[in-house]
Every structure is written in structure tokens, then in C-alpha cells.
Amino acid sequence: MALAKTSVEDSPFTPFLMKLSVYSSGGPFLDGYILVIIGIALMQLGPELQLDTFWTGMIGAAALAGLFLGGAVFGYITDLVGRKLMYTIDLIAIIICSVLQMFVTTPGELFFLRFAIGIAVGADYPIATALLAEFAPRKYRGILLGGLIVMWYLGACTANLVGFAFANTPGGWRWMLGSAAIPALILVIGRWGTPESARWLVSKGRIDEARSVLKQVYGPNVDIENLGEVTSVQTRYRKLLEPEYLKRIIFVGGYWMAQVVPCFAIYTFGPAILGAFGLEKGNLAILGDGLISLFFLLGCIPALLLINSMGRRPMLNWSFLFMTLAMFILGFLPDASTMIIISAFALYAFFSGPPSVLDWVYPNELFPTEIRASAVGLCTAISRIGAALGTFLLPYSLKSFGIGPTMLICAVITLMGLILSLFMAPETKGMTLAEASSVSQIG
Incomplete structure (x- = not known):
């Protein structure tokens, strides 16, 4: 049975929510930044550190x-x-490791620091997105969570x-x-003082603390019963292996992997890939890579505008269809004109x-708070191990x-994402967070 409207799920957009959205987007921004900046930096550091194919890939x-x-x-x-x-511990690790990258002298040192930065960014994703999802009303949840990826692409463009x-500086x-530390x-400064998630506090039985947060964020008339979740539930990792949740893990992790494997390859080695297509290397290749990054960013705008009206499922299906088509064009026409190659990208x-x-x-919608x-x-x-x-x-x-052939491999991977989406993608638009995460609501 659907939950009735609540003060939390139907609350207005507030300055607190705006601040939380901005600073929660820091993890995606840094992810896009550090991924793209290494592809450009490799053009310089490769010869300086004498990287072979193995260390370049590593x-x-x-x-x-x-x-x-x-x-x-x-x-x-x-x-x-x-x-x-x-919410802030992971960012401190990113600052330290980013600065240390400036002083590396061996490929192994750089690999270790890049790996450590990846751990910190990977930690920030579930932290920040869960926090934002649990504060956001359903009317704005899709836009705010989806808007995080805009910051990923903004980070990529900034890089x-x-x-x-x-590029031409010795x-x-x-x-x-090292610039990722800035x-x-x-973000560390901006995130200071953010309250704990009321939903998480309720799930741990800390009712008084949850009530205090709700009144602080939503006003004095809001209480626990307005939250839609009033039960204390133990966190058990093995719950993810229960049939319905495992099915959702396979769907989300699978389509996400199929999407990011070609995407991250393009981002990490963008200038090299454009060079392999016969486009000029150097600064012009970097500018071409930046133009592609801009299209990645522009594609998010109609998605954010349509996510509540068009729905999640059709949006995913149509997108994978056109992504697959573009990859096949690149794979079958590697000697095409510059205009066709750039247009396909x-x-x-x-x-x-x-x-x-x-x-x-x-x-964030398909799984309960605990x-x-x-x-x-x-x-x-x-998604990231595949990437x-x-x-x-x-x-x-x-x-x-x-x-x-490399682009054809990417095309096949993208096609697998389309097939997975067609058979498994659920629809959650208009649902409360409790409804969307309930196993009884979505088959």
C-alpha cells in the first residue's frame, strides 16, 4: 500500500537542501576531475617517468x-x-594524497597514491548520496541526485x-x-556542521536525535511520524543478497558497468584515442577531448528536466540505444572524416x-535506509572494477x-547495457523513498 503524503516527502526546497546538494556533489566533481586530469598528465609524465604500456594502464x-x-x-x-x-574524513585523505602526487619519482609511488585517492572518492559516493537522498523530498529527489553527475562532468571539463x-609547462x-587538493x-570547509540523517538515526533507534534533526531541518511541526520510516532495523550486509535486492544489485551494477567502461576509457585516454583516429595530438587533442566532455555535460540537462515526467525506465532504454549506435559507428568507420568521428563521439x-x-x-531509491x-x-x-x-x-x-576493433568492443559492452535495461529496469517516478525501496512495490 502506498504511503500517504508526509511533511518530509512533500516539503519545499529550502536553503539547507541547496547547501547539502552543492557540497554532496563534491565527490562526483573530484571523481571527474581526477579521472580526466590523469589522462592529460600522462602525456607529460609518461616520458618523464619512462612508463611502458603496463604502467600506463596501471x-x-x-x-x-x-x-x-x-x-x-x-x-x-x-x-x-x-x-x-x-562526510569529511574521506576528503582529508584526498587532500593529502593529491599533494603527495606532486613529489613522486617512480610509477609505483604514483600508482599507490592514485589508488588511495580512488578509495577516498569511492567512499564519498555512498556517504554523500545516501545523505542527500534521505533529506530530499520526492519531488526534488530525482533532480538533486541526478544533478550530482552534472558536477562529475563539470569536474571533467575543469580538468x-x-x-x-x-600542457606546455615543464x-x-x-x-x-596536485590541483585536486584545492x-x-x-568541500571540507563547506561540509562542516552538516547534521546526521534523520532516517539513519531512526533506523538505529536514536529517536530523540532524529526528532531534533527533523525539527532543525523541516520546522517545529515535523516529527517522526512525518518521516514515513519509524522502525529500527539492524544493518546487515547479507541483506543485499536476498533475492529481490540481489536482483536490483545486478541491474544497477550491471547497466552502470556497461555505461562507464567505454565512458571512462574515453575520458582517461581521450587525447590518445582521438590521436588514434588520426586527429592531431597535443593541445588540439586536449581541446577536442574537452569538446566531447562538454557534450557529456550537455546530455545531463534534458535528463534532469524530464526525469519526473518521462520516467526512469524509458529514459534509460532510449539512451542506451543511441549510445550503442554511436559506438558501432566509431567501430565500423574508424577512417571516416573528422566531422563524422567527432559527431559520433x-x-x-x-x-x-x-x-x-x-x-x-x-x-538510492531502490534500497532501504539500513x-x-x-x-x-x-x-x-x-561499475568501477569493470571500468x-x-x-x-x-x-x-x-x-x-x-x-x-577497440570501439567495436565498447559497442558490444554498451549493447549489453541496453539488453539489461530492457529486461530489468524498474519505474520509481513519483514514489516516496519508502515506497521505491519496498520489495512489495517494484517487481
């Missing part, structure tokens, strides 16, 4: 592998100890600008990699926007098979 994939561990482990920890405690600025790669420091990038938006909406961060972390981990393997193997594929 360093390119290091942060993604760290994201796997960070998401899988710290999502569960966040469900155990709370969202507030972890292209920073990379372009330092040792500029050190400044590129937005991380701003732009088509893929633009229609990557809606699935990217749903990457943050689906996992395992929400664990589920987000696990789905993030599944890490794809990013590591991409230099080998380009070297062994060439650009056409």
Missing part, C-alpha cells in the same frame, strides 16, 4: 580500482556508523581546462595532479547523460587491435 586504472574498494567497504561502514562522521593551461603534470579543501557523449543521471537515482549506503557502495564498486579493467586493457587493445 596508473590510468589505479583510481578506478581504488573506487571499487572504497565503495564496497565504506558504504557498509557508513550504514554502520552514520553519514555525518564519514581539461587545467590540463590545457599546464613539470606541469605535477601541478595538474576543491577538496573547499558527441552522440555517444550526449546520450550518456541520462544513464549517468540515473546512476545516482536508482541505487542498507542504502552499502548498496550504493556495492553498485559503485561493480578499471577496461581502462587498464585499453592501451593494449589500441596497440594490438587498433582503434576500430
Whole structure:
């Protein structure tokens, strides 16, 4: 049975919610930034550190592998100890490791630091998104959660600008990699004083504390019964393996992986990929990569505007269809004109926007409070381990098979995402958080 409207689920958009949305978006911004900046930095540091194909792939994939561990482990920890405690600790780790990257002298040192940064970013995903989902009313939840990916692409675009600025500076790669500490420091300051999630407090039986947070955020007339969740439930990781939740894990983790494997490969080695297509390398390749990043960002805008009217399921299906088409064009026509190549990349990038938006909406909506961060972390981990393997193997594929077959492999992966979406994607638009996460609501 659907829950009646509540003061929390139907509350207005407030300054608190705006602030929470802005600073929760810091993790995605940093993820996009650190992923793209390494692809540009590799153009300089590769010769300086004498990287071979193995170390190029390892360093390119290091942060993604760290994201796997960070998401899988710290999502569960966040469900155990709370969202507030972890909300700034992970950012401090990013600041320290980013600065240390400026002083590396060996490939192994850089790999270790990139891996550690990935762990911290992976930890931030379940922390920040769960916190935002649990405060956001249903009318704004899809837009706010989906809007986080806009910051991912904004981070990627910013990295292209920073990379372009330092591309011709001797040792500029050190400044590129160390620059991630600046937005991380701003986020630490901005996140200070954020309250704990009332839903999480209720799930742990801390009713008085939850009541205090609700009144602080929503007003003096709001109490526990307005929340829609009033039961204390123990956090058990194995609950994710129960049939209905396992099905949701397979769906979210699977389509997310199919989406990000080609996407992250393009981002990490964007200039090299454009060079393999015969487009000029150097600063112009960086600018071309930046143009593709802009289309990734632009694709998110219609998705955010339509997410409540069009719905989650049709948006995902149509997007995967056009993404698959674009990848096949690149695979079958590697010697096409510059206009066709850039247009195909732009088509893929633009229609990557809606699935990217749903990457943050689906996992937060489909799982209850006591395992929400664990589920987000696990789905993030599944997607990133696939992306890490794809990013590591991409230099080998380009070297062994060439650009056409490499793009065809990406096309097949994207096609698998389309098939998974067609058969498994649920619809959650208009539901409360409790309704969407209930096993009785969605088949």
C-alpha cells in the first residue's frame, strides 16, 4: 500500500537542501576531475617517468580500482556508523594524497597514491548520496541526485581546462595532479556542521536525535511520524543478497558497468584515442577531448528536466540505444572524416547523460535506509572494477587491435547495457523513498 503524503516527502526546497546538494556533489566533481586530469598528465609524465604500456594502464586504472574498494567497504561502514562522521574524513585523505602526487619519482609511488585517492572518492559516493537522498523530498529527489553527475562532468571539463593551461609547462603534470587538493579543501570547509540523517538515526533507534534533526531541518511541526520510516532495523550486509535486492544489485551494477567502461576509457585516454583516429595530438587533442566532455555535460540537462515526467525506465532504454549506435559507428568507420568521428563521439557523449543521471537515482531509491549506503557502495564498486579493467586493457587493445576493433568492443559492452535495461529496469517516478525501496512495490 502506498504511503500517504508526509511533511518530509512533500516539503519545499529550502536553503539547507541547496547547501547539502552543492557540497554532496563534491565527490562526483573530484571523481571527474581526477579521472580526466590523469589522462592529460600522462602525456607529460609518461616520458618523464619512462612508463611502458603496463604502467600506463596501471596508473590510468589505479583510481578506478581504488573506487571499487572504497565503495564496497565504506558504504557498509557508513550504514554502520552514520553519514555525518564519514562526510569529511574521506576528503582529508584526498587532500593529502593529491599533494603527495606532486613529489613522486617512480610509477609505483604514483600508482599507490592514485589508488588511495580512488578509495577516498569511492567512499564519498555512498556517504554523500545516501545523505542527500534521505533529506530530499520526492519531488526534488530525482533532480538533486541526478544533478550530482552534472558536477562529475563539470569536474571533467575543469580538468581539461587545467590540463590545457599546464600542457606546455615543464613539470606541469605535477601541478595538474596536485590541483585536486584545492576543491577538496573547499568541500571540507563547506561540509562542516552538516547534521546526521534523520532516517539513519531512526533506523538505529536514536529517536530523540532524529526528532531534533527533523525539527532543525523541516520546522517545529515535523516529527517522526512525518518521516514515513519509524522502525529500527539492524544493518546487515547479507541483506543485499536476498533475492529481490540481489536482483536490483545486478541491474544497477550491471547497466552502470556497461555505461562507464567505454565512458571512462574515453575520458582517461581521450587525447590518445582521438590521436588514434588520426586527429592531431597535443593541445588540439586536449581541446577536442574537452569538446566531447562538454557534450557529456550537455546530455545531463534534458535528463534532469524530464526525469519526473518521462520516467526512469524509458529514459534509460532510449539512451542506451543511441549510445550503442554511436559506438558501432566509431567501430565500423574508424577512417571516416573528422566531422563524422567527432559527431559520433558527441552522440555517444550526449546520450550518456541520462544513464549517468540515473546512476545516482536508482541505487538510492531502490534500497532501504539500513542498507542504502552499502548498496550504493556495492553498485559503485561493480561499475568501477569493470571500468578499471577496461581502462587498464585499453592501451593494449589500441596497440594490438587498433582503434576500430577497440570501439567495436565498447559497442558490444554498451549493447549489453541496453539488453539489461530492457529486461530489468524498474519505474520509481513519483514514489516516496519508502515506497521505491519496498520489495512489495517494484517487481
